[in-house]
Amino acid sequence: MSKDNPSSNPAAKLWGGRFSEATDAFVERFTASVTFDQRMAREDIEGSLAHAQMLAEVGVLTNEEYSKIAAGLKAIAAEIEAGEFPWEVGLEDVHMNIEARLTERIGDTGKKLHTGRSRNDQVATDIRLWLRNRIDLIAAELTRLQGGLVDLAEREADTIMPGFTHLQSAQPVTFGHHLLAWNEMLNRDYERLMDCRKRVNRSPLGAAALAGTTYPIDRARTAELLGFEAPTENSLDSVSDRDFAIEFCAFAALLLTHLSRASEELVLWTSSQFDFIDLPDRFCTGSSIMPQKKNPDVPELVRGKTGRVNGHLIALLTLMKSQPLAYNKDNQEDKEPLYDAADTALDCLRAFADMVPALKPKKENMLAAAAKGFSTATDLADYLVRKGVAFRDAHEIVGQSVSFAIAQNKDLAELSLEQLRQFSNVIGEDVFEVLTLEGSVAARDHIGGTAPNQVRAACARARKALEAR
Ligand code: ARG
Numbered sequence: 473m474s475k476d477n478p479s480s481n482p483a484a485k486l487w488g489g490r491f492s493e494a495t496d497a498f499v500e501r502f503t504a505s506v507t508f509d510q511r512m513a514r515e516d517i518e519g520s521l522a523h524a525q526m527l528a529e530v531g532v533l534t535n536e537e538y539s540k541i542a543a544g545l546k547a548i549a550a551e552i553e554a555g556e557f558p559w560e561v562g563l564e565d566v567h568m569n570i571e572a573r574l575t576e577r578i579g580d581t582g583k584k585l586h587t588g589r590s591r592n593d594q595v596a597t598d599i600r601l602w603l604r605n606r607i608d609l610i611a612a613e614l615t616r617l618q619g620g621l622v623d624l625a626e627r628e629a630d631t632i633m634p635g636f637t638h639l640q641s642a643q644p645v646t647f648g649h650h651l652l653a654w655n656e657m658l659n660r661d662y663e664r665l666m667d668c669r670k671r672v673n674r675s676p677l678g679a680a681a682l683a684g685t686t687y688p689i690d691r692a693r694t695a696e697l698l699g700f701e702a703p704t705e706n707s708l709d710s711v712s713d714r715d716f717a718i719e720f721c722a723f724a725a726l727l728l729t730h731l732s733r734a735s736e737e738l739v740l741w742t743s744s745q746f747d748f749i750d751l752p753d754r755f756c757t758g759s760s761i762m763p764q765k766k767n768p769d770v771p772e773l774v775r776g777k778t779g780r781v782n783g784h785l786i787a788l789l790t791l792m793k794s795q796p797l798a799y800n801k802d803n804q805e806d807k808e809p810l811y812d813a814a815d816t817a818l819d820c821l822r823a824f825a826d827m828v829p830a831l832k833p834k835k836e837n838m839l840a841a842a843a844k845g846f847s848t849a850t851d852l853a854d855y856l857v858r859k860g861v862a863f864r865d866a867h868e869i870v871g872q873s874v875s876f877a878i879a880q881n882k883d884l885a886e887l888s889l890e891q892l893r894q895f896s897n898v899i900g901e902d903v904f905e906v907l908t909l910e911g912s913v914a915a916r917d918h919i920g921g922t923a924p925n926q927v928r929a930a931c932a933r934a935r936k937a938l939e940a941r
Pocket of ligand 1 (some may be wrong): 565
């Protein structure tokens with residue numbers, strides 16, 4: 473390359489001044505990030521526009537220079553949008569590709585854009601802007617999913633199913649109540665996401681390479697122009713901090729953990745062994761060899777994708793753990809895990825938000841399953857307690873009754889009054905009310921309980937909370 477006129481060579485390095493030989497071809501590829509960080513091109517231009525405007529406002533650029541730069545950057549944005557931008561691996565990353573292109577298009581004025589900043593504060597700004605956009609998309613999709621869940625929970629407020637502990641039938645619950653349990657997990661995810669957003673939404677621009685800059689920059693102004701809450705405080709921390717990315721991945725890992733748990737339940741429920749739910753064909757695929765198969769691929773894949781998101785969290789934690797202040801090239805490795813965590817979270821939310829309203833509960837099967845497995849045994853114990861028996865004695869009496877019923881191949885509600893009275897003579901005709909599934913769920917009538925009227929009240933509260941977002 474000609475060192476006298478670096479711009480005559482498209483792959484000329486913007487930092488080439490002190491170098492006496494060209495970069496090794498492999499090293500050039502190895503150190504480049506443009507193949508992936510071009511995803512932040514829009515944010516890079518947004519950041520540059522704000523930086524240039526501020527430089528003009530404080531008099532470092534003339535208004536004419538600013539206008540030229542702004543027009544050039546906007547033309548480049550259109551070029552990128554149209555897929556016509558000539559990305560060069562030799563120009564290393566999205567920042568230098570765009571800057572070099574600017575100079576190519578508008579001439580030497582383009583070289584003034586980088587005044588008073590560094591790629592270190594530039595990249596930190598870009599990631600924050602990019603992530604903020606993703607957070608807003610994810611929040612909207614999360615809210616869409618939750619809206620669907622609450623609607624379904626309300627429709628299914630009376631639908632009885634077995635509740636499980638140890639995956640053994642435990643006590644009857646309503647399907648609506650079960651769905652609202654998922655909704656609570658997602659509420660916490662939303663809170664975490666919003667909390668993370670606060671720390672994402674700070675402007676590191678102006679920290680420059682690490683120590684700040686000698687130009688009379690106005691960091692509050694660029695923060696304001698970019699919609700950031702405020703500038704970050706310390707220049708060393710500003711260029712090296714990736715806590716916000718780690719926090720986002722922690723949010724995503726926990727979100728995926730929740731979606732994975734729900735997926736596992738959908739996989740179980742759609743199996744012929746449970747047969748609680750019909751998942752419409754459009755969310756399933758078949759088998760190439762077994763003609764009868766309809767596989768719940770979407771929930772299975774969501775469950776599977778949890779692994780990679782957990783991996784991204786560990787990748788970022790490990791990336792940061794030994795880095796001395798301030799910026800290190802290690803940080804270029806932050807992007808792919810972060811991008812993928814955000815993409816995966818968004819895709820999985822979309823899958824769930826589309827799927828939930830289409831779930832078709834098979835109510836008779838749920839009810840029949842709830843009727844099996846002595847799920848009202850606790851209700852019988854509570855009944856005995858109300859008749860004056862101590863809880864531990866009641867537990868023992870019901871245990872004997874269950875054992876007897878198993879031997880008779882019957883459920884508790886199918887035993888006769890005389891059979892039940894062998895175990896306790898306080899049992900009367902009214903016992904059959906508490907042994908019904910409807911009686912059992914209706915009796916759990918308090919905040920957070922499974923009674924249908926409590927589920928409906930919880931749905932109303934949940935909907936109000938979603939509307940207030
Ligand atoms: N591509 C780099 C990254 O992703 C941009 C910052 C480079 N800064 C530097 N001093 N080499 O982190």
